Amino acid sequence: MRPRAAFTMVELIIGAAILAIALSALLGSFVGQVTLNEHSRNLTWAANDATRVMEQLRVQNMNPCVGGSVPSGNPPAGFGSWDAWLDAPTGGGGKSIQPAPATQELIVVTCRNQADTAACIATDDPIRLTVAVCWRHRSRTIGECTWDGAALAANPGASGDANVTESPAMLSTIMTCRQ
Numbered sequence: 001m002r003p004r005a006a007f008t009m010v011e012l013i014i015g016a017a018i019l020a021i022a023l024s025a026l027l028g029s030f031v032g033q034v035t036l037n038e039h040s041r042n043l044t045w046a047a048n049d050a051t052r053v054m055e056q057l058r059v060q061n062m063n064p065c066v067g068g069s070v071p072s073g074n075p076p077a078g079f080g081s082w083d084a085w086l087d088a089p090t091g092g093g094g095k096s097i098q099p100a101p102a103t104q105e106l107i108v109v110t111c112r113n114q115a116d117t118a119a120c121i122a123t124d125d126p127i128r129l130t131v132a133v134c135w136r137h138r139s140r141t142i143g144e145c146t147w148d149g150a151a152l153a154a155n156p157g158a159s160g161d162a163n164v165t166e167s168p169a170m171l172s173t174i175m176t177c178r179q
Contacts, residue, residue: 038138042097042137045096045097046096046105046135046168046169047133047169048096049092049095049105049133049169050107050131050133050169050170050171052086052092052093053082053085053086053092053107054131054171054173056076056085056092057073057109057129057131057173058175060076061177073109073110073120073127073129076091079091082107082108082109082131083095083105083106087101087102097135097136103136103150103152104135104136105133105134105152106133106134106135106145106151107132108132108133108134108145108154108165108167109129109130109131109132110129110130110165111127111129112128114126114127114128125176125177126175126176126177127174127176128173128175129173129174129175130165130171131171131172132165132166132169133167133169133170134152134165135152135169136152142167142168143166143167143169143170144165144166144167145167
């Protein structure tokens with residue numbers, strides 16, 4: 001009888017171990033890419049929301065300023081906050097971050113004087129406007145907001161101003177009174 005050419009049990013175990021290690025590395029890479037893709041999508045949506053708010057601020061500054069003062073960064077009439085304006089169908093058209101934008105996304109508009117040393121007042125011209133978006137992603141808060149388990153809130157900055165917020169989705173501009 002002639003010996004058959006076949007793999008031994010040791011060779012099969014070593015081959016299975018190498019295959020298992022390779023598959024676990026590929027699976028880990030796939031999960032990492034899915035997470036990065038979700039984060040990138042949320043960052044894009046947050047930046048779009050910040051852009052919509054900034055454009056509305058520019059629209060509010062299209063009219064000549066009354067008494068030489070620029071808009072203060074307040075939301076349009078009828079809305080208590082920029083968050084409410086962006087979320088309303090008649091306002092900004094809805095927030096973008098999913099699955100629960102009402103609690104998982106927060107728009108913070110900061111109005112400061114040009115030197116960025118204090119909150120803006122009616123006589124400041126020009127002003128520094130900053131729109132920041134915080135959101136929740138995989139049980140983490142992105143941006144300098146706080147999470148109380150139910151909703152996001154603006155985090156006080158070093159100056160104690162509750163509206164000073166930093167975020168990866170943040171836009172800033174200097175706005176002056178249009179005459």
